[in-house]
Amino acid sequence: MTTTLTPRRSRPPAQPDSLRAKRLPGYAAPALAVLALLVAAGIVYGVDLGGPVLVVVLGALLYLTGLFVAANAVEGRRSARNRFWSALIHSALVLAVLPLASVVWTLVSKGTARLDGDFxxxxxxxxxxxxxxxxxxxxxxxxxxxxxxxxxxxxxxxxxxxxxxxxxxxxxxxxxxxxxxxxxxxxxxxxxxxxxxxxxxxxxxxxxxxxxxxxxxxxxxxxxxxxxxxxxxxxxxxxxxxxxxxxxxxxxxxxxxxxxxxxxxxxxxxxxxxxxxxxxxxxxxxxxxxxxxxxxxxxxxxxxxxxxxxxxxxxxxxxxxxxxxxxxxxxxxxxxxxxxxxxxxxxxxxxxxxxxxxxxxx
The missing domain is CATH 1.10.3720.10 (MetI-like)
Structure with missing residues (x-):
């Protein structure tokens, strides 16, 4: 009596966890940034604490906090730390460029008043x-x-x-x-x-x-x-x-x-x-x-x-x-x-x- 052996079906290869893990949508970071600036503006101008510089600084702090909390809840603590430090580096870049941009804008806006041949x-x-x-x-x-x-x-x-x-x-x-x-x-x-x-x-x-x-x-x-x-x-x-x-x-x-x-x-x-x-x-x-x-x-x-x-x-x-x-x-x-x-x-x-x-x- 002969028996036929049927080949075992191989399981499909397991997908990496990174492909199946939950991730924040692409619009989450910009939305959090806009929301943080709006909340910061409401706090600063509502209590009359300062001007736009304080709004930007407070908005950056709120944005970093909100991004870490959201990423920690959806993606996990490790990914949240990665997003937090990346956002911190980019925020530091923006805060460093803002004074330079302000100086350039002030020079150009006020320095063109006497750009003439007599000067x-x-x-x-x-x-x-x-x-x-x-x-x-x-x-x-x-x-x-x-x-x-x-x-x-x-x-x-x-x-x-x-x-x-x-x-x-x-x-x-x-x-x-x-x-x-x-x-x-x-x-x-x-x-x-x-x-x-x-x-x-x-x-x-x-x-x-x-x-x-x-x-x-x-x-x-x-x-x-x-x-x-x-x-x-x-x-x-x-x-x-x-x-x-x-x-x-x-x-x-x-x-x-x-x-x-x-x-x-x-x-x-x-x-x-x-x-x-x-x-x-x-x-x-x-x-x-x-x-x-x-x-x-x-x-x-x-x-x-x-x-x-x-x-x-x-x-x-x-x-x-x-x-x-x-x-x-x-x-x-x-x-x-x-x-x-x-x-x-x-x-x-x-x-x-x-x-x-x-x-x-x-």
Whole structure:
């Protein structure tokens, strides 16, 4: 008697739990965010606690709490923690971008009032409190000359100092240089202005000015260079340390001298980061007011010579116009602030494009 064996039916493969687990619908997070903002607005404005900033902060807290509770009830505690931390990171990003967006919006909305030819083609010379005209041409010239001279002084010194620290520096001397660079990073701008005032304006400049101390744009450039130097050194040092060691070793193995390896291999590799550090230092120098006020003196007339007489800058112009008792001064101050930001932005973009082009060319 023969029996036929029927094959056993294999069970379908079990689906992963993640495909069968309950998940919040896609509209849940945006709906919770809108609801949290509405509740926060009702609380803040109902009790009169503050303004829109407090509404956003309180709404973010309510949103995070509500998202965690909803995800914990539907998806489980593990998924709820994941959603909570992801939402916290995104909320922190939004809260960090909001002040920047507010500053940009304020500059653009208020700084366009005097975007005309008179503002960019005239100075404040012979302009009274009741005059609606007057511009920042003299301040723009002063900013370009002072920052340009400071950059020409600082960039070679800072880059060479960083190259020495990374490639050649050993022992106490290199440690001492790093220590003083770190100390210089935290020096207030008013201190650098006082230093240049005491050294250059009161001691050195009388030798070239018939015994009389002389304010000048060059003195302001010296003060700005002191502020820029630690930023250039530290940023360049960090970028040089990020260059992989095998690049240097490969050049040495081919018999390339060390100085040529640094010039042709290390610096081009670190160039984008070095340019970023230089532009950060330029942006800081362009926005300084105290050193220019102390050693350049400011002025209402146009002065193309940075080595003689008083000279203004955009940052100093904003400071002066913001404190003047004239209904036309705030518009000049806002437009000058917008001009300064756009000028730094244009220089940064141009430097980035130039560094990228040089790197691709190599």
């Amino acid at each position: 960019f083609g005239s100075s404040m010379n012979n302009i009274g409190a009741r005059d609606a005209n007057g511009g920042a041409y003299h301040a723009i010239v002063g900013t370009l000359e002072q920052v340009g001279i400071a950059t020409a002084i600082t960039v070679p010194l800072g880059v060479l100092c960083a190259i020495y620290i990374v490639e050649y520096g050993r022992g106490r001397f290199a440690f001492t240089i790093r220590f003083f660079v770190d100390v210089m990073t935290g020096i207030p701008s008013i201190v650098t202005g006082l230093f240049v005032l005491a050294f250059w304006v009161l001691i050195v400049s009388p030798w070239f000015n018939d015994g009389q101390p002389g304010f000048s744009g060059f003195a302001a450039a010296l003060a700005l260079s002191v502020l820029m130097l630690p930023t250039v050194v530290r940023s360049t040092e960090e970028m040089l340390r990020l260059v992989p060691a095998p690049l240097r070793e490969g050049a040495y193995a081919l018999g390339v001298p060390k100085w040529k390896t640094i010039l042709r291999v290390v610096l081009p590799t670190a160039l984008p980061g070095i340019v970023t550090g230089i532009m950060l230092s330029i942006a800081r120098a362009a926005g300084e007011t105290a050193p220019v006020l102390l050693v350049a003196g400011g002025g209402a007339a146009i002065n193309f010579n940075p080595f003689e007489n008083n000279q203004s800058s955009l940052a100093l112009f904003v400071y002066q116009q913001a404190g003047e008792a004239s209904k036309y001064s705030p518009a000049r101050a806002w437009t000058a602030a917008l001009t300064l930001v756009v000028l730094v932005l244009v220089l940064t973009v141009a430097a980035k494009l130039l560094a990228r082009r040089n790197r691709l060319g190599r």
